Amino acid sequence: MAALVLDRLTKHYGDHAAVDTLSLTVADGEFLVLLGPSGCGKTTTLRMIAGFVEASTGQVSLGDRDITREPPHRRNIGVVFQNYALFPHLSVFENVAFGLRRRKRPEAEIKTRVARALGLVRLDAFADRMPKQMSGGQQQRVAIARALVIEPDILLLDEPLSALDAKLRLEVRQELKALQRLLGIATILVTHDQDEAMSLGDRLVVMNAGRVEQIGSPQELYRQPASRFVASFIGRGNFLEGVGAGHRFTTRHGWSLPTARPVDDVATVLIRPEAIHLAPTADADRVPARVALVTYLGPMTEVVLELAGGDRLVAEQASGGWLDRVEPGQDIGAGIPPEAVIGLGAEGATRT
Amino acid sequence: MVTGDRLGERFGRLAYGGAVWAGFGFLLLPILLVLWLSFFSNEILSLPPDGYSLRWYEGLLTKRDFIDGFILSLEVAVLATLAGLAVSVPASLVLVRGRFKGREAILNFLMAPLIVPAIVIGAALYIFFIQVEIATDIPLAGSAPGLVGAHVLLTIPWCIRLLTANLVGLDPAIEEAAASLGARGWVILARVTLPLIWPGLVAAALFAFVVSFGNLEISLFLVAPGETTLPIAILQYLEWKLDPTIAAVSTLQVVLIGAGLFATDRVVGLARVV
Ligand SMILES: Nc1ncnc2c1ncn2[C@@H]1O[C@H](COP(=O)(O)OP(=O)(O)O)[C@@H](O)[C@H]1O
Ligand SMILES: [Mg+2]
Numbered sequence: 331m332a333a334l335v336l337d338r339l340t341k342h343y344g345d346h347a348a349v350d351t352l353s354l355t356v357a358d359g360e361f362l363v364l365l366g367p368s369g370c371g372k373t374t375t376l377r378m379i380a381g382f383v384e385a386s387t388g389q390v391s392l393g394d395r396d397i398t399r400e401p402p403h404r405r406n407i408g409v410v411f412q413n414y415a416l417f418p419h420l421s422v423f424e425n426v427a428f429g430l431r432r433r434k435r436p437e438a439e440i441k442t443r444v445a446r447a448l449g450l451v452r453l454d455a456f457a458d459r460m461p462k463q464m465s466g467g468q469q470q471r472v473a474i475a476r477a478l479v480i481e482p483d484i485l486l487l488d489e490p491l492s493a494l495d496a497k498l499r500l501e502v503r504q505e506l507k508a509l510q511r512l513l514g515i516a517t518i519l520v521t522h523d524q525d526e527a528m529s530l531g532d533r534l535v536v537m538n539a540g541r542v543e544q545i546g547s548p549q550e551l552y553r554q555p556a557s558r559f560v561a562s563f564i565g566r567g568n569f570l571e572g573v574g575a576g577h578r579f580t581t582r583h584g585w586s587l588p589t590a591r592p593v594d595d596v597a598t599v600l601i602r603p604e605a606i607h608l609a610p611t612a613d614a615d616r617v618p619a620r621v622a623l624v625t626y627l628g629p630m631t632e633v634v635l636e637l638a639g640g641d642r643l644v645a646e647q648a649s650g651g652w653l654d655r656v657e658p659g660q661d662i663g664a665g666i667p668p669e670a671v672i673g674l675g676a677e678g679a680t681r682t
Numbered sequence: 683m684v685t686g687d688r689l690g691e692r693f694g695r696l697a698y699g700g701a702v703w704a705g706f707g708f709l710l711l712p713i714l715l716v717l718w719l720s721f722f723s724n725e726i727l728s729l730p731p732d733g734y735s736l737r738w739y740e741g742l743l744t745k746r747d748f749i750d751g752f753i754l755s756l757e758v759a760v761l762a763t764l765a766g767l768a769v770s771v772p773a774s775l776v777l778v779r780g781r782f783k784g785r786e787a788i789l790n791f792l793m794a795p796l797i798v799p800a801i802v803i804g805a806a807l808y809i810f811f812i813q814v815e816i817a818t819d820i821p822l823a824g825s826a827p828g829l830v831g832a833h834v835l836l837t838i839p840w841c842i843r844l845l846t847a848n849l850v851g852l853d854p855a856i857e858e859a860a861a862s863l864g865a866r867g868w869v870i871l872a873r874v875t876l877p878l879i880w881p882g883l884v885a886a887a888l889f890a891f892v893v894s895f896g897n898l899e900i901s902l903f904l905v906a907p908g909e910t911t912l913p914i915a916i917l918q919y920l921e922w923k924l925d926p927t928i929a930a931v932s933t934l935q936v937v938l939i940g941a942g943l944f945a946t947d948r949v950v951g952l953a954r955v956v
Pocket of ligand 2: 369372373374
């Protein structure tokens, strides 16, 4: 059974829809990531699931329980906030014990469960500390333990890593992922960071202006983005405008290139930089291109290309060999396999 | 040029320091003077004093007016403080958290007793109470509930000010976290919100107590005939005697309130909450 189902969930603020008929399902044990730019409705979605804001219309179900009108304290949902939101007046132990005390568990059980939860986040030795005496990363781990100890039906995290500095962020990210796998708890994490989303999520939900743009695995979203919005939000890409017909796409500048899938009615295609194969000379499979700019990135080299018609492409290829010696102004060849040319639908429309 | 600037800066700093100390002096001198006077042995004030004694403090023990006044003031102030907090805690929560039409208006309304002169409040309430009594036969003027109710008006603005200042700094996510962990509304209030605004709560109680305890103007209109609060007792005594008894009463009052401030500072750190 699905752990959580959102059915046409909507939240209006005045006549502005912060979240607009959003439907999705979280499977048992699944790690789902809500990804989108600031203001697209991620937090509002999460807060409706937690019960902090009331849905205008639509339904939230936890297992087979309709919880749309349940107050937060009866939902059994673990929530982790961006700024930790620990109880500053309580020790780490009491912070974690809070949910168990509300459930009137016997003292002995509280002791063992809190100790186990703190062990999971490797903070066994910190039970007597006050939150103020801990680093940001430690505080966030306490918050995670506090949310997990109640054995929630689902775990919600709203940008839990964004208050941490870069190094800690990676560390806590790995830990979070390992913990989620270990416990097999259905999880929704909100972020605007695509790296974080790609590395954590079993599935990603890309949101834009209160709506779902696309739902899929990181690979699906990267390889088959449904829209230019998704394509530009996940990874980098070259976007070429023009007209498609059958298996051929012709850019505005008149460059015509073959595609693996039919591109009828397609006005924009995406080519990922690393899908372009560079060679020192043009040949049957490689169009002539002039190097405009070379950027050495260590393992990869990024080359900006100008094509005869005026199209510009950014290509990225493993460094080494002739590529290390390439210079701006030089003429080389750029090969674009037909399957690397991805037709994009109009904004918001799903196309596969 | 450089020296001129330095001189100017130095002069500015001196002037600033001077102004600060002058301000302090202006505030403290009368209090210190009262303190000094209360130990004079002569009945008619004159400088220098004939000698020093504790007779005015001893005399207080036999003056029923002052003792009864002190007890009534204490009772009224405690009740008005508790009632003020009972109203102000929920009001502050709503005013800080809520985003609704009329929020500003309600806030200003609750703060109004700070702006309206107390004598006007006293007179207005007196007239109002009399009207109510004429209409309903409920004797409010001269009754204990009437007097305490009027003092609650004084304590509310102070409580609201201090509590809202504390609540603004409280991250609502902390309360939401408590809710998600299974705490219902009143449990959140008791276990999370109130403990976190505890310093504001203590300071609010203290300030409310002090304004109520020291109030003369409102009580003057509303005490029952024959009853007096401490400030009224002082006023009545002054009408026909001018010996250092008043200075002794005032000194005791200052000491009492000073001790309250000191204790509060010890418990919560006043600089942090006011
Ligand atoms: N309490 C509120 N009142 C009015 N508008 C709100 C409120 N909360 C959020 N919004 C609006 O809803 C939209 C989505 O906000 P939010 O869910 O916080 O986005 P995100 O978390 O993706 O950055 C934004 O346009 C925001 O201004
Ligand atoms: Mg947000």
